[in-house]
Amino acid sequence: MKHYDVVIVGGGINGCGLLRDLALNGVSTLLIEKGDFASQTSQSSSKMLHGGVRYLENFDFGLVAEALEEKNLWLKLAPHLCFEREFYLPLYNYSKYRPWMLGCGLFIYDFLSHFQNRPFAVLNKEETLNKVPSLDAKGLKGSGRYFDGVVDDAKLTLECLYDALIEPNAEALSYHEVNNCHKTSDGYEVTFKSVLNGKTETVKAKYVVFTAGPFTDKLLPKLNFHWKSQLLPSKGIHLWIKKDSIKAEGSVVLTTKDNRVVFVIPQRDAILVGTTETPVDQEMFNIKATETEVQYLLNVLKQYFPHTGLDENSIISTYAGVRPLVKEEGHSEGLGKVSRFHKIYRPDERTYVLIGGKYTTFRRMTQEIAQELVPRLGKRYSPNLTLNPLRQKSIVPTFGKKPELTLEMIKKIIKEEKVTTFEDLVKRRLSLLEETQNIKEISGIPVETIKALF
Ligand SMILES: Cc1cc2nc3c(=O)[nH]c(=O)nc-3n(C[C@H](O)[C@H](O)[C@H](O)COP(=O)(O)OP(=O)(O)OC[C@H]3O[C@@H](n4cnc5c(N)ncnc54)[C@H](O)[C@@H]3O)c2cc1C
Structure with a gap:
């Protein structure tokens, strides 16, 4: 039986980020x-590295400041995976904020970033329409402009993984499900099963860390941990719509009739629109958008961009994910108001469970575990190692010019980037936006030829 210091369960951003730190x-x-x-929550976010302007309303200043610091760090560490983008927050005569109030909020946002954000501005109606010509001009008073980060969430996760795997002491298995944890005198025996061929294996670990995101509440009782449900799972969907559906020089932040925000973010030769916020009671693995959720987002777009002719034909594809929000005592407002703070639980002295938080702050959250765990294993913890740039880049960049792919390059990607299925290749390594079943060829190579490689 193989022995490890630590087994991590869950390979989203938190699992891969922690693997890197420990390795x-x-x-x-x-x-x-x-x-x-x-392949789950960590590819289904709104793809923003941000402090969260709207969390200022909840006075979550600490969270906003920490997230802004991390956003500005990743813009420097991985400029090929994220970039800074302007966001326009339009104000109408029915909006609850006046321009001066918006100006104050955006000043606080920049202040909390220690003025590392590019500076905000308050624009009048004409300036706003110059930047976002498709916006409804009726009742428009102006807008606030601020800057946040846009990230390829799946690729940042993958590149953290590749960086970890350069170290000889890190290993990672995909398509394996942990289905038993047996406590021993000095740790755990962890059993997992291949999802592809059913083969089971058991390894020994001194510590087990769960980074299973929204799946945590279902998983821990199944593994016989003493676990009280801690999450308020909240589903959010997004649409990728055609680039020419909306004329906008930057991103737009729309306030909905039910007092939420929907982001419209041009990127990757398309526009990302999202998100929704609904409680989940169905299976969360590989969750999909429903027709009602798609219509909700289309209706918000039609309200703000009434002359664009936007409809179902503007949609390239959709995706959905579940926020692992942590329950708060006595909380009674909507899911959108639930804090994005994270929590680390210790069901026993050999186990850590990380839930909640935001993608943007993954490095800080996982560092809390690493800085406690590493000394327990008799090693010195160095907090600065995760500040080094990522060492293995994806072969196909998400942003900027894409290389013309050959079959040889695809074989190289499959081999070097830990690809197991056609879906892995097209969604997370090539970052294609079309629904997988609609892809007929890639760089002129028929999909049948590529599928034959698996
Ligand atoms: C709609 C939406 C929009 C968001 N937008 C943003 C944003 O713009 N910016 C931001 O900072 N944050 C955002 N977030 C939050 C962010 O996406 C999450 O906080 C983050 O991705 C959670 O990562 P994770 O690693 O904890 O979970 P996941 O990525 O879900 O990883 C958990 C993994 O555990 C695996 N797993 C489960 N059970 C088992 C088992 N038995 N064995 C092995 N593996 C198992 C799952 O397959 C899964 O891959 C958003 C979230 C959603 C849903």
């Missing part, structure tokens, strides 16, 4: 993921 600090670690790495 850089010399800890032998195995990460186990049920699907492809980054």
Whole structure:
């Protein structure tokens, strides 16, 4: 039986981020993921590295400041995976904020970033329409402009993984599901099963860390941990719509009739629109958008961009994910008001469970575990190692000019980037936006030829 210091369960951003931190600090670690790495929540976000302007309303200043610091850090560490983009927040004569109130909020936002954000501005109606010509001009008073980060969430997760795997003490398995944890005198025996061929394996670990995101509440009782449900799972969907559906020089932040925000973010030769916020009671693995959710977002777009002719034909594809929001005592407002703080639980002295938080702050959250765990394993923890740039880049960049792919390059990607299925390749390594079943060829190579490689 193989022995590890740590087994991590769940290969989203938190699992891959923690694997990197532990591996850089010399800890032998195995990460186990049920699907492809980054195939669940960590590819389904709004793809923003942000402090969250709207969390200022909840006075979550600490969270906003920490997230802004991390946003500005990743813009420097991985400029090929994220970039800064302007966001326009339009104000109408029915909006609850006056321009001066918006100006104050955006000043606080920049202040909390220690003025590392590019500076905000308050624009009048004409300036706003120059930047976002498709916006409804009726009742428009102006807008606030601020800057946040846009990220390829799946690729940042994958590149954290690749960086970890350069270290000899890190290993990772995808398409393996953890289905038993047996407590021993000095740790755990962790059993997992291949999702592809049913083969089962058991390894020993001194510590087990769960980074299973929204799946945590269902998973821990199944593994016989003493666990009281801690999450308020909240589903959110997005649309990728055609680039020419809306004329906008930057991103637009729309306030909905039910007092939520929907982001419209041009990127990757398309426009990303999202998100929704609904409680989930169905199966959360590989969750999909429903017709009602798609119509909700289309209706918000039609309200703000009434002359664009936007409809179902403008949609390239949709995706959905579940926010692992942590329950708060006495909370009674909508899911949108639930804090994005994270929590780390210790069901016993050999187990850590991380839930909640935001993608943007993954490095800080996982660092809390690493800085406690590494010394327990008799090693010195160095907090600065995760500040080094990522060492293995994806072969196909998400942003900027894409290379013309050949079959040889595709074979190289499959081999070097831990690809198991056609879906892994097109969604997370090539970052294609079309629904997988609609892809007929890639760089002129028929999909049948590519599928034959698996
Ligand atoms: C709609 C939406 C929009 C968001 N927008 C943003 C945003 O713009 N910016 C931001 O900062 N944050 C955003 N977030 C939050 C962010 O996406 C999440 O906080 C983050 O991705 C959670 O990562 P994770 O690693 O904890 O979970 P996941 O990525 O879900 O990873 C958990 C993994 O555990 C695996 N797993 C489960 N059970 C098992 C098992 N038995 N064995 C092995 N593996 C298992 C799952 O397959 C999964 O891959 C958004 C979230 C949603 C849903």
